[in-house]
Amino acid sequence: MALTDADVQKQIKHMMAFIEQEANEKVEEIEAKAEEEFNIEKGRLVQTQRVKIMEYFEKKEKQIEQHKKIQMSNLRNQARLKVLKARDDMIADLLNEARQRLAQIVKDPIEYTTLLEGLVLQGFYQLLEPKVSICCRQQDVEMVQAAVIKSISIYKDAVKKNIEVRIDQQRFLPSQICGGVEVYNDNGKIKVSNTLESRLELLAQQMMPEIREKLFGANPNRKFMD
Structure with a gap:
């Protein structure tokens, strides 16, 4: 039994609808997979950058801590030198006073x-x-x-x-x-x-x-x- 033009058109429409549905499903699948891969890649990049940022700030924190220790050491040394100089000055004054007393003895x-x-x-x-x-x-x-x-x-x-x-x-x-x-x-x-x-x-x-x-x-x- 031969198909009429109407039946052919109907089958063509049916096939086109099927193909369109398959295409839409494939598009959705591709989009879903792309979204998933995007999210995975985004997460990987975010984590990588997060680790880099943490390492950067950890390095900076160590540098700041080291700089702080150096500054504190320098300040302690400066304070120690000032104390030693003050002590030496006091001893020098004491010896000068002793010399002045020697001059009095000679008189x-x-x-x-x-x-x-x-x-x-x-x-x-x-x-x-x-x-x-x-x-x-x-x-x-x-x-x-x-x-x-x-x-x-x-x-x-x-x-x-x-x-x-x-x-x-x-x-x-x-x-x-x-x-x-x-x-x-x-x-x-x-x-x-x-x-x-x-x-x-x-x-x-x-x-x-x-x-x-x-x-x-x-x-x-x-x-x-x-």
Whole structure:
């Protein structure tokens, strides 16, 4: 039985509807899959960028923390240096005050003569030479001569040896120093510096740990006490 034109048209329409439906379903499937893949890719990109951002800020946070530690360390060091400088200034002031007191001692002839006797005699004992020369301030020559005369007899009695002493009249200690003497062996190669400044400096070096402890307290980092 032959199909009429109407039946052919009907079948064509039916086939077109079927094809259109299949196409629509395929489009929906493709769109759904594309949406899914888009969401997956978007999630992956978001997560990747999120990790990068977290790593960036973590790195920045570490840099800031490191910078903060460096700044704090610098501030502590600066504060420590200021404290040390203040302590050194205090000790320097203390030594300057001691020098000023030495100058006052020299103004007392009796006290200064006694001091000179001790400094001269100590020079003799340290050198233990048969011949020595003494250098002093020009204004102290007479007092040093008197100190030498007294010290020679004490030295001879103590070491049972003679000693020849010459006071250098060609070369004098600077007048701006507080006082004291320098004692040399015969050829001048060995010197005992017994000026008041050198004695003060030596005493300050020896007593510096004790001075610091008296002024600033015991040092907790100090392991040895001698």
